[in-house]
Amino acid sequence: xxxxxxxxxxxxxxxxxxxxxxxxxxxxxxxxxxxxxxxxxxxxxxxxxxxxxxxxxxxxxxxxxxxxxxxxxxxxxxxxxxxxxxxxxxxxxxxxxxxxxxxxxxxxxxxxxxxxxxxxxxxxxxxxxxxxxxxxxxxxxxxxxxxxxxxxxxxxxxxxxxxxxxxxxxxxxxxxxxxxxxxxxxxxxxxxxxxxxxxxxxxxxxxxxxxxxxxx
Numbered sequence: 001x002x003x004x005x006x007x008x009x010x011x012x013x014x015x016x017x018x019x020x021x022x023x024x025x026x027x028x029x030x031x032x033x034x035x036x037x038x039x040x041x042x043x044x045x046x047x048x049x050x051x052x053x054x055x056x057x058x059x060x061x062x063x064x065x066x067x068x069x070x071x072x073x074x075x076x077x078x079x080x081x082x083x084x085x086x087x088x089x090x091x092x093x094x095x096x097x098x099x100x101x102x103x104x105x106x107x108x109x110x111x112x113x114x115x116x117x118x119x120x121x122x123x124x125x126x127x128x129x130x131x132x133x134x135x136x137x138x139x140x141x142x143x144x145x146x147x148x149x150x151x152x153x154x155x156x157x158x159x160x161x162x163x164x165x166x167x168x169x170x171x172x173x174x175x176x177x178x179x180x181x182x183x184x185x186x187x188x189x190x191x192x193x194x195x196x197x198x199x200x201x202x203x204x205x206x207x208x209x210x211x212x213x214x215x216x
Contacts, residue, residue: 005032006122009052009079011043011069013062017107021056021084024111031115040064047078053122056114057101059085059092067099074100080121084114093132103127151211153195159213161188165201166208 010021010033018036025031034050037043040061047055047069055073059066070081082103083096093104102121105114109129117127154162157178164174164185171185178185198204 003030005030006054006118007032007034007050007052008118009033009035009037009043009047009050009055011037011040011046011055011061011066012058012084013038013060017058021114024114025118027111028115031118038062040066040069043069044072047073048076052079054118055079055081056084056118057081059083059087059096067095070096070099070101080124082117082121082127084109088132093128104132105129106132151213154192158188158192158195161185162192162204162208163213165189165192166205166213 008025008031010018012018012021015038018038022033022036025033034052035046037046041063043055043057043061043066044064055069057066057069061069066083066085070083073079073081081101082105083101084105084107085092085096086107088106096104103117103126105117105127106129109117113129117129120127151159157180160178161174164177169177171182171189175182175185192204193199196204196207198207
């Protein structure tokens with residue numbers, strides 16, 4: 001029995017790029033390009049309608065960026081995403097991962113690697129070419145260092161309150177655990193949000209995890 005081909009949606013605002021990717025993929029029998037999108041909104045619409053296995057997505061797209069598209073597809077669980085971009089700086093790579101991309105390649109990637117990346121992502125794996133992987137490592141290290149600097153401005157008590165918040169404790173529960181008043185916990189919470197420039201409990205929790213205060 002012949003395996004079903006990997007269904008791919010190609011999203012790039014340049015027709016010649018889309019045509020080239022289609023040619024590279026459909027030269028192999030295990031790929032089927034089911035659609036092409038020239039804008040971010042069209043990519044979301046087609047992904048929702050066609051439900052491809054993998055969306056090959058550029059970052060620089062009209063109306064909605066590739067990062068926005070990746071985040072939307074992640075929240076809907078529609079398709080897995082491979083970023084194919086000319087941008088190779090660390091921040092773009094890190095933001096792509098945060099948005100939900102499962103892989104990242106540069107546009108000068110060889111055809112064989114593009115096909116390998118899509119196959120890996122379709123299997124549920126992640127795929128980052130070696131140059132991109134090194135940039136991702138550097139970006140994550142830099143992100144951790146930034147959190148370390150931000151932590152230094154917090155008092156010991158504020159860190160304890162932050163840990164309690166990240167573990168899902170209520171202000172009352174944190175107050176009991178730390179032996180302080182409910183109002184004092186509220187004051188520390190307000191101070192945390194002000195110092196870290198964070199507005200929601202979800203963001204405080206993410207910060208605490210990334211900074212190593214609590215584990216997932």
